[in-house]
Amino acid sequence: MKLTVNRKAIERAGTETVEEISGENIYRCYQCGRCSAGCPMVEAMDFTPNQIIHMLQIGDPDVLTAKAPWLCAACFTCDVRCPHGVDISKIMEAVRLLTLRQNRDHITPDSLPGELYEEMPQIALVAAFRKFTA
Ligand code: SF4
Ligand code: SF4
Incomplete structure (x- = not known):
């Protein structure tokens, strides 16, 4: 019997784990972009901070290979600028932990x-x- 992989379920589980680890509600983000406009690391990132949130919202597994979470300096500028109080540094850390908790450096x-x-x-x-x- 051929096993089928429920990609959507895996993607959703990834997003829920990020919310669980970070304690942040990813769906509070409405993509205004104020976080990315003030991020001091954005020029070096492959995806802007709000793009990372969007990838999580739609369950895009490419977020796990993005460089941006590793470049986040946890400076909290995005947190201060966000009208909805989304703490992206916690979300970036949670994305990193998804890799590290699999024992992958x-x-x-x-x-x-x-x-x-x-x-x-x-x-x-x-x-x-x-x-x-x-
Ligand atoms: S905490 Fe990270 S994502 Fe947020 S502004 Fe600072 S470097 Fe950018
Ligand atoms: S500032 Fe907040 S609401 Fe706006 S895009 Fe960034 S995380 Fe989303």
Whole structure:
């Protein structure tokens, strides 16, 4: 018997997990874009913060491979600017945790150039590994 994968159910489960982890209601976002207009990291992101929310709202699994959640600096600018009080930094963290909780690292120590270890303060490296590794 051929097994069929209920893609929609998987996608919806992903969105519910993000809401569960972040404690934020993704559907409060009405896509005004004020968060993205003020985000200091938006130029480096592949998707703007409001696009990330939209992907979650429609259950787009590509959100799991997006770079934007890893680039979020958790500066809370979006939270302050959002008319509906959506805390995107918590949502970005929840998206990262979906990967990390599968025991998948975003970076590994041996993937970084050696000079980085000499140039960067140790505290910054520790903070980075806490954010990017499972
Ligand atoms: S918390 Fe993240 S998404 Fe929000 S403005 Fe700061 S960098 Fe951008
Ligand atoms: S500012 Fe708030 S409501 Fe507007 S797009 Fe961003 S998250 Fe959605």
